[in-house]
Amino acid sequence: MAELIESVNPTRMELLKLKTKVKLAKKGHRLLKEKRDALIVEFFNILEEARGIRRRAERSLGDAFIALILAQSTLGVLKVKEVGLAVKETHEVNTVTRSIMGVRVPVLEIENEKRTLMERGYSLSDTNYMVDEAAKKFEEALAAVVELAEVESSIKLLSQEIKVTKRRVNALENIVMPRLDATVKYIRMRLDEMERENFFKLKRIKTSQERKEAEATA
Amino acid sequence: MKISIVADFDTVTGFRLAGVREAFVVDSPEDALEKIKHLIKKEDIGIVITTERILDKIRQQVAELMEGKNFPLIVEVPDKDGKIEKKVDPINELIKRAIGVEIKV
Structure with missing residues (x-):
């Protein structure tokens, strides 16, 4: 049997209070269980999505590296580095949050992901087509990587929330509710016992009084 | 917010071409950890991109640094x-x- 709640008086008041608590715990337990199940469904949906996005990002990055190596082999590693330093910064991400079952997950939007040749900002006269190609491929890869960051962080946050919800459900199920039930049972038994005791007392008094009366009349 | 990259020379060069300005070349995972530590403290960094090869060595430490924080998002990509x-x-x-059980997806 589960532990009792400590320092509880076996009174009717207390019993009523406990009964409302039991009701509340049951309701909370049901709701949390539903939340947990919904979160898990959501988690698997996103998981599926994330696998696809990761594969896409990896492929896109692989292509980008091939383009980069080609650029490096035609222009030289240092020249490509120089070009990289000349490229204008255009990438900013806007972050907003979206709510999945009450979990705030980030949504990232990348500004200006595809740029034209002129917008990149390096000199076209002393670079070649390979560099343009590499830059383009890396822009695409970057967009994919940003998307990947978004879904992976959603997964992380969701899994944390699932963990917390699961712990709450288990705590209610295995500790709080048995303890409440046990205490209710204990109070009931104490009250019943007291009633029996009283009943017995009354009987006792009645018989002794009857005996006295019988003696008096005799 | 800005995108940042902490990786080896080639990866950094590539992402620089894509317009990432907060780019840091690192030689070792320890270096990378220092840099990432620094970037986490900055307020305006939205994403830190790093390579799998680096992050695999310092995953634990980075996870500790990110405890209770939403940004920056740390994302790992394969290198060349x-x-x-x-x-x-x-x-x-x-x-x-x-979930409590291992599921291969």
């Missing part, structure tokens, strides 16, 4: 030598912790 065999797959690890 391709994907690596990770000690623990972080996504599978999350599934295991969340």
Whole structure:
């Protein structure tokens, strides 16, 4: 049997209070269980999505590296580095949050992901087509990587929330509710016992009084 | 918010071409950890991109640094030598912790 709640008086008041608590715990337990199940469904949906996005990002990055190596082999590693330093910064991400079952997950939007040749900002006269190609491929890869960051962080946050919800459900199920039930049972038994005791007392008094009366009349 | 990259020379060069300005070349995972530590403190960094090869060595420390924080998001990508065999797959690890059983997806 589960532990009792400590320092509880076996009174009717207390019993009523406990009964409302039991009701509340049951309701909370049901709701949390539903939340947990919904979160898990959501988690698997996103998981599926994330696998696809990761594969896409990896492929896109692989292509980008091939383009980069080609650029490096035609222009030289240092020249490509120089070009990289000349490229204008255009990438900013806007972050907003979206709510999945009450979990705030980030949504990232990348500004200006595809740029034209002129917008990149390096000199076209002393670079070649390979560099343009590499830059383009890396822009695409970057967009994919940003998307990947978004879904992976959603997964992380969701899994944390699932963990917390699961712990709450288990705590209610295995500790709080048995303890409440046990205490209710204990109070009931104490009250019943007291009633029996009283009943017995009354009987006792009645018989002794009857005996006295019988003696008096005799 | 800005995008930042902490990686080896080639990866950094590539992402610089894509217009990432907060780019840091690092030689060792320890270096990378220092840089990432620094970037986490900055307020305006939205994403830190790093390579699998680097992050696999310092995953624990980075996770500790990110405890209770939403930004920056740390994302790992393969470097030019391709994907690596990770000690623990972080996504599978999350599934295991969340659901309680290991599921291969």
